[in-house]
Amino acid sequence: MTGGQAGRLRHAEHVMGTVVSFDVPACAGQDGPARAGEAGGSAGNRAGGAIGQAVRWLHWVDGTFSPYREDSDVSRFGAGEVSLAQCAPELTEVLEACAAVSALSGGYFTTEPGGRFDPSGYVKGWAIERAAAMITAAGSAEHSVNGGGDVQCVGDRGSGQPWRIGIADPLRPGTLALVVAGRDFAVATSGVAERGPHIVNPHTGHPATDLASVTVVGRGLTLTDAYATAAFAMGSGARDWVESLDGYEAFAITSRGADWQTSGFRAYLT
Amino acid sequence: MRRVILTIVGTIAGLVALLSFKSHLPTVPSASVSNTGGSTSTGGSSTAGSSSTAGTSGTGGSPAPSSSAATVPGEFPMGSLAGKLPAGETAVTGHVATTVYGPVQIQLIMRNSKIVKVAVLQQPMNTANDIQIGEFAFPKLIGETLTAQTAKIDAVSGASYTSAGYIQSLQSALDNRA
Numbered sequence: 001m002t003g004g005q006a007g008r009l010r011h012a013e014h015v016m017g018t019v020v021s022f023d024v025p026a027c028a029g030q031d032g033p034a035r036a037g038e039a040g041g042s043a044g045n046r047a048g049g050a051i052g053q054a055v056r057w058l059h060w061v062d063g064t065f066s067p068y069r070e071d072s073d074v075s076r077f078g079a080g081e082v083s084l085a086q087c088a089p090e091l092t093e094v095l096e097a098c099a100a101v102s103a104l105s106g107g108y109f110t111t112e113p114g115g116r117f118d119p120s121g122y123v124k125g126w127a128i129e130r131a132a133a134m135i136t137a138a139g140s141a142e143h144s145v146n147g148g149g150d151v152q153c154v155g156d157r158g159s160g161q162p163w164r165i166g167i168a169d170p171l172r173p174g175t176l177a178l179v180v181a182g183r184d185f186a187v188a189t190s191g192v193a194e195r196g197p198h199i200v201n202p203h204t205g206h207p208a209t210d211l212a213s214v215t216v217v218g219r220g221l222t223l224t225d226a227y228a229t230a231a232f233a234m235g236s237g238a239r240d241w242v243e244s245l246d247g248y249e250a251f252a253i254t255s256r257g258a259d260w261q262t263s264g265f266r267a268y269l270t
Numbered sequence: 271m272r273r274v275i276l277t278i279v280g281t282i283a284g285l286v287a288l289l290s291f292k293s294h295l296p297t298v299p300s301a302s303v304s305n306t307g308g309s310t311s312t313g314g315s316s317t318a319g320s321s322s323t324a325g326t327s328g329t330g331g332s333p334a335p336s337s338s339a340a341t342v343p344g345e346f347p348m349g350s351l352a353g354k355l356p357a358g359e360t361a362v363t364g365h366v367a368t369t370v371y372g373p374v375q376i377q378l379i380m381r382n383s384k385i386v387k388v389a390v391l392q393q394p395m396n397t398a399n400d401i402q403i404g405e406f407a408f409p410k411l412i413g414e415t416l417t418a419q420t421a422k423i424d425a426v427s428g429a430s431y432t433s434a435g436y437i438q439s440l441q442s443a444l445d446n447r448a
Contacts, residue, residue: 168428
């Protein structure tokens, strides 16, 4: 590592089937990159400790909410093996929140996207936003957590500069469609890239195909991510829907290569 | 610089693991892969021949740390470039990340503190499937690396989320050197 940098602390954790990347710029004063999980007195080490706590939280979420683990609460509840009361109380919290998003989106957001119980469309953003909040609670005013493409930014990127988040172009892999900039904001993208169509329109039972990707920008990642999932399932109707949501903007690339954005999205363009 | 390498290698290892899993079960994007990613983020072990880039103008002094570098298909350099660099470029070789699918090792070629090339020294080569994954994943990741560097971004939002994580990690490391 070369000298002269402002002591940013970073960590990439493999969890929840993805890579969750932490970036904490305001760690000046540390001698070297503190490792996640280390405790100590310096700002860097405090941030490292907070990242360690956030990492443990994410692994706990994975073990509790993964629909791919037979012993998770989600799998056992979905199979009818246990009652909701026998599960972690967070599952109740998540289910209530999912019901609210489902109602708000006219049913386009669902906890049974593939015909079986799977609240993942809500859980990932929720887990990442809470991880970011843990780092805030530890005293950091500036950091970002990127849950494999869904990003929660807190404060700015350091030195008063806004965070710059590239939006991947789903039709031209390896390139960016545009860059958004902001402070205290969340950016979530739903799309077909790399994993193939996997978001089903619950009203038809078929994969949503109008859009190649839709990016939603908002304050907190929990709802921003859930709305992005709903918007993708909605397809062409998503523009008017996001326009009706206070505090959220969207940018979409259609499967034919056209693009659109909601009226307030330009505030995020650089 | 070591941290740059660790982050890059760790994320590539994770991507390889994920793609490997996905290609076995193409219709089931899996969260359970999280157990399998090569965990390299704490690898404080000695980086093989990590050459300093700050203010140096000589060619890289990074010998290929392994004589068994696999031949990697695709349109990107295979094997170490350390011995054949023009003046002003240096090579930085990452340590070997062990994944459940096999070893992954990459090398960055730097000029004026910018990445100009990425070479793959080792990737899992045990099955035809591994090779297909390498053909798909590495050129894509390398292209994204160079794009991210140009755009001066902190992170990437996109549905191709493992790639995005990779870019984010790399770009963060690049910012750190500025």
